[in-house]
Amino acid sequence: MKQSTMDHAARANDFNRDEERVNWHDETLWWIRQKRDLSVNRLPEWEELREAASQIKHNALSNLHGYLQAFEANAIANGVKVHWAANADEHNRIVHNILKSHGINRMVKSKSMLTEECHLNDYLAENGIEVIDSDLGERIVQLANEPPSHIVLPCIHKKKGEIGDLFHRHLGSAEGETDPQVLTETARQHLREVFLTRKAALTGVNFAVAETGEFVVCTNEGNADMGAHLADVHIAAMGIEKIIPLRKHLSIFLRLLTRSATGQPITTYSSHFKTPAAGKEMHVILVDNGRSTQLGREDFRNSLKCIRCGACMNTCPVYRRSGGHSYHSAIAGPIGSILAPNLDMKQHADLPFASTLCGSCSNVCPVKIDIHDQLYKWRQVIVKEGYAPEAKKLMMKGMALTLSSPAFYRFAGKAGRTVMRLAPFAAGNKLNPWYNQRDMPEAPAQSFAEWYKKNRL
Amino acid sequence: MRIGLFIPCYVDQFYPKAAIATLQLLEKLGLDVDFPLRQTCCGQPMANSGFEHLTGGCNELFVDNFAAFDYIVCPSGSCTLHIKQHLHSHKNEAAATAIRGKVYELVEFLTDIIKVKHLEASFPHKVGLHQSCHGQRGLHLSQMTELVAAPYSKPMQLLNMVKGINMVPLKRADECCGFGGTFCVTEEAVSVKMGKDRVEDHVVAGAEYITAADLSCLMHMEGILRRQNSPVKVIHIAQILNAAL
Amino acid sequence: MSSRSNILAAVLANQPDNSPLPDVSIFNDLYTSEDAVERFIATAMGIGSSVHRVAGIDEINKVISERFTHGPVVSNLSGINNALAVDDDNYHAADVELSVFKVRLAVAENGALWLTEEDIQKRVLPFICQHLALVVNAANIVGSMHQAYERIGNARYNYGTFISGPSKTADIEQSLVLGAHGPRSLTVFIID
Secondary structure, three states, X not given: OOOOOOOHHHHHHHHOOOHHHHHXXXXXXXXXXXXXXXXXXXXXXXXXXXHHXXXXXXXXXXXXXXXXXXXXXXXXXXXXXXXXXXXXXHHHHHHXXXXXXXXXXXXXXXXXXXXXXXXXXXXXXXXXXXXXXOOHHHHHHHHOOOOOOOOOOOOOOOOHHHHHHHHHHHHOOOOOOOOHHHHHHHHHHHHHHHHHHOOEEEEOXXXXXXXXXXXXXXXXXXXXXXXXXXXXXXXXXXXXXXXXXXHHHHHHHHHHHHHHHOOOOOOOEEEEEOOOOOOOEEEEEEEOOOHHHHHOOOOOHHHHHOOOOOHHHHHOHHHHHHOHHHHOOOOOHHHHHHHHHHHOOOOOOOHHHOOOOOOHHHHHOOOOOOHHHHHHHHHXXXXXXXXXXXXXXXXXXXXXXXXXXXXXXXXXXXXXXXXXXXXXXXXXXXXXOHHHHOOOOOOOOOOHHHHHHHHHO | OEEXXXXXXXXXXXXXXXXHHHXXXXXXXXOEEEOOOOXXXXXXXXXXXXXXXXXXXXXXXXXXXXXXXXXXXXXXXXXXXXXXXXXXXXXXXXXXXXXXXXXXXHHHHHHXXXXXXXXXXXXXXXEEEOOOHHHHXXXXXXXXXXXXXXXXXXXXXXXXXXXXXXXXXXXXXXOOOOXXXXXXXXXXXXXXXXXXXXXXXXHHOOOOEEEEOOHHHHHHXXXXXXHOOOOOEEEEHHHHHOOXX | OOHHHHHHHHXXXXXXXXXOOOOHHHHOXXXXXXXXXXXXXXXXXXXXXXXXXXXXXXXXXXXXXXXXXXXXXXXXXXXXXXXXXXXXXXXXXXXXXXXEEEOOEEEOOOOEEEEEHHHHOOOOHHHHOOEEEEEEEHHHEEOOHHHHHHHHOOOOOOEEEEEOOOOEXXXXXXXXXXXXXXXXXXXXXXXO
């Protein structure tokens, strides 16, 4: 996939060149937020469920060392082969080695954000292995040679006309065909042939149960099951934070996950994989890739509670108006902005600033991650680590100096509100981005302090 | 009860009418209000930009100015929240801690501390209420639409006491306006688009005025309205609550 | 050192002090089973399933014979007309028009039904068929997922899945389309 070096603001600026598309993107995601609201308001116990889920995840993270080993032992006893990958590269090599050992060079894959994070498809392609993504949205972005723009709705940025063109070029649908029903049927026929002929299938993991060694995969399309059940080899890739302690905890998470994601009461399929089917192989890859580091960051470890529902993206007023690709990270939106700096702080130094800190993300989060507070804290870390632009550092030092001194502040203020020229939105001249599409308030004759001195002292 | 009036820097400089209305409103309620002249800024613009370590000077100044008061009242939810969450002092942490517990945004001070039941105010206009995020999600001035919880609104509780006012319903009751401090220039495209969409919601609802408990949001929306040559105006909630009969 | 030991060592070094588990039993009794059948029907129909309350196998056969006439029918239930047994060798899974399974658990709050490998024998069957029919006794419909997992308990299964409705996608401009990869329809028969 193409990776350019533009930051979030520059990409968002590009996205906003087509205002009609921004409106459409915003309205589409807001509609999903509204479906979520309708759905969760049917459960009077919703807030208690969120609290329980949060506490279970806290427990899981605080005992992760033990739970990982329990999961591993139980999975092995179930007949599953368990692998450990310290980073993306090792994860990719493990997948490749499993395929090589079976002489397999074509694989079908259902949705796994972890494999996006690890850039597995690129790695396997370089090694001569063809991967076909089977989730409809993922297949669409794969045909477009783009990464997903949303973790639950991978092609939410694409209009049906663009999808029709892709399908016409790659899958032979009629030119100009844009009916979602017809296009979905085209993909169904195309992918059915893929499912029936691939000997290996890779899936993600939504939850892995330490108590039993089983793992749960949720889809609406049934593509994870179609791939896994028809293949000889099933590889499930999971971050180490996907562990939950007990099977009965699935009740909490399965109630929260899809209501938060799309407003459905549950995904169409919630499949519990425990043992390989007779005569078949099942592998689980436990991937760290920075997670154990994040676990050690007290201010940021709670981001590992995430169950990848995407609710924070749907509610985020910035995400809705900048698009998932503006975040230049496998996971976009507010949650992506607190996960990505852990992986590469320099490359993702802009992301915690791509927010107004409005706090809506933290409120919709089904596991109560304090997302907007972590965005604020990442900003402090990024500046301290030296990743702030020089101009910004100078401006901030100037502001701090002026605002620490009442005398300078009053003097500056008298000179025609000049103190406020230090404020970012007012700084100086018409080249300031504030003025592109906004006016400044008219400067009043006197400040409040001046009025107060005349009228109250 | 001695009240220290905390007027954010940009309100002091650009919106003195809102500050005057806040002072007059508190005085009308028979309160003893003082405005410490050596105040400047709460330090939030630096902190939200990642430079909280540069806010020490602002913090010490704030403690010096306000430690002596029983309550500190501020016509800005955002600045109030910043003080509540981040005020610390090397010289006098006990005073800083006390301040964090006794600083109030104007609306919550009126509803929760003074428990205002009646206001002599009149504002015969159609008004849209903008829920500023820090006041709402930070200080809980109103219930948040994301939560499964009983609705309430402290600003509406006060606005409903104003004669002749006609509050218009919005499609998105508590979406952010996109100001966001330095976000408004570093992310100009998204900031402006958010502001335009927020303004549009009020305009479509027929509002003559957009009000809020935070002028930073209103300044942003006013900037967009003025560029559009819109007749719709912004007004701080204190000015409505203080509007004479 | 292996990645396994490195990861475990890093996790042990970095994990915080124990945080206790909450008591999740408080959610178990929030939903009574009294109106579970009615709530199941409303929810299941809301997510695109068709639901029939039937007295027995004859009514099931009547519905099936009216609606599914294009290909082989496979079932784990005896008495389904013209149905092949799941372990019959004379069909290809990919050709199956309708799979009919008797299941032992369904959930009112989300219209989901619980199938295990024991019920279906071949894991792919409920997914690859063009249409799926599931049969459940009314007494086996519980109110919530909490009650469902209480029923499942420590049961041993190799594979189990909750299925709620037909396979679906809304990936193209959020337009809901039934029949993404799996069954184009789900018919639920509730035996009173």
